[in-house]
Amino acid sequence: MSITFDSSTPEGAEDYLQILAPDGTRHPCPELDHWVEEIDIPALENLYIDMACIRRLDTEGTALQRQGELGLWAPLLGQEAAQIGSGRALEHDDFIFPSYREHGVAYCRGIDPHDLLRMWRGAAPSGWNPYEVNMANQQIVIGAQTLHAAGYAMGLKFDGSAAAAITYFGDGATSQGDVSEAMVFAASYQAPVVFFCQNNHWAISEPVTRQTSGYIADRAKGFGLATWRVDGNDVVAVLAATRAALAHVRTGSGPAFIEAVTYRMGAHTTADDPTRYRDALELEEWAAKDPLDRVAAHLDTLGADLAALRERAKQATDDMAAGLREAITTMPDPEVDDLFAHVYSHPHPWLEEQRENYANYLAGFAENAQASK
Template sequence: MIQLLAPDGTLRADGEAPLEVTPELCRGLLRDMVLARRFDEEALALQRQGELGLWLQSLGQEAAQVGSMRALRDSDYVFPSYREQAAARCRGITPAELMAQWRGVVHSGWDPARYRFHIYSLVLGTQALHATGYAVGVRLDGADDVVLTYFGDGASSQGDVNEALNWAAVADAPVVFFCQNNQWAISTSTSRQMAAPLHRRAVGFGLESYHVDGNDVLAVHAVTARAAASVRRGGPPVLIEAMTYRMAGHSTSDDPRRYRADAEVEAWRQRDPIARLETLIRARGWAAEEFFEALAAESDRVAAATREACLSMPEPHATAIFEHVTNDENPLVRAQKEWMEAYQKTLA
């Protein structure tokens, strides 16, 4: 497994994924992760207070998402799963856009074309096929953009992901498959769902593969940069298996204490991606105390802005559910909308 930054903050060398580690790079990655976690924590609080219908935390997976996103070009297209808010923030997607779907005020929160970041896919693994199809289009257009798609270890057991791996290899699609192996597919551990690691299975499909410490933001950044460069040059599709851990439940409807031991969670807490990078920065003297104070203040502002954005979202009209059901106006949908409008008037 490729690792550049050990859990104790010690910087190591790895010839398979070299990286020029600079103070600027480390400070930027730390800022991205800290702010993403603070947003995630505030969204969880809002859900617990009844302001969001559901929330899926990215707690513990910030390095996998930030490290990979910062290795891409702005023009590269990303297909997420449903807990990639750290990745989404790297593309500038706002707190309001990230929460709108979970507050139930829109069908999806943002314009994917604007951010080159697709809307969330709640059906396990379907985004892998979407990404592959889009990547085939990129190749046919003659562009040199790369497509990256995120999915979890649970989704890797779905047919859609395996079909996408095979299709991408056969079509030579410029796509990077990024598996955040967070050890648990809801309550099913990886040991109960796969007999061989995913990065080894990928080779059988004809993909290049990497196995990386997903809590090491520097290693993830290096591996993703190398994979994207290879694909961009015309190399085969790549699969990256990033070993990380879902510190929270699968969602706010899940109680992980029912199926995993506290000792396991504590062991992974010692591998926290934010703590290890901060340790490195402090040990090397790459940031003054003012940097950390300013980052804490910025985190507070992110939390306040997140709460304000959530509570200020306008309530949608009941008939909004009929919008965008079909590309062109459908007579049946129009009739249903008119019935709803008439019914609403009887309640006034």
């Protein structure tokens, strides 16, 4: 397939690397183009369907929480390109350390969307075995996963492995000490780890302008990391930048940092009301940079059958939604003993004492109910 380029300066080119502009025009990007030379119409269509699926997953997750089926949900609306682009760049042996919002990365990893719901429903402490998919369970503690990733990557280096680690976090997490400490360790040991920051502009209700006076990627440079600042709503550019960063860390050149500039279109979680702190005009501005719309617009310029593509995407998303609805109604509630099952790898007397105390506490309710009859 012949790729055509617009030689004009793309929007935001002076701020971050970009391949597909918001209007779907493809611009030359010497730093990234060679990393995505094989991306043709079928590959772009697959990326579009991936993003459509996780957007529907997000919509269903929010709806299920509103209907009382989930205790909480962390929306990713607007961040589809950052997650799909980076997730599709990874090799199977690479290990992922996510935050609580990387539903799209989990989707790329082959994790059943049903399993994503288990933790948010409170039906299980985690939804999958990390070692079966090389992805840790979602981390609620802000920034803690970056230390886990740095340590794992140090182990990869000591073992002589060709694999890499990648960790995801938001702009707000970069103000946490854990993230700085993780970059210190990674840089000191030249560990093969990619720090992937989704700069979605809002750390709950705190704008990124209060987190830093410059670019977040510049912080990483101070630790000695190779950095890429990329348009996080451009799935092709994110794919390319992640491939470049992974290639860098695999060669023993030290850790890398990607700042994917995107936007959280929804709430921080379903317990948040973003209308209380966010200007509707800002939301409108970023809606015009929608990740799915720009891929569709670019495919249109290449002569792709958009009607057929949208029908395929609709079928895939409808099937996913139906599966989620069925799964949520059949998902078993956890047993009481499940609370104590995976706290330690071996039996522990202190934990056994807690188990016994809790069993006696619950038994007391049954005794009181019997006595009241």
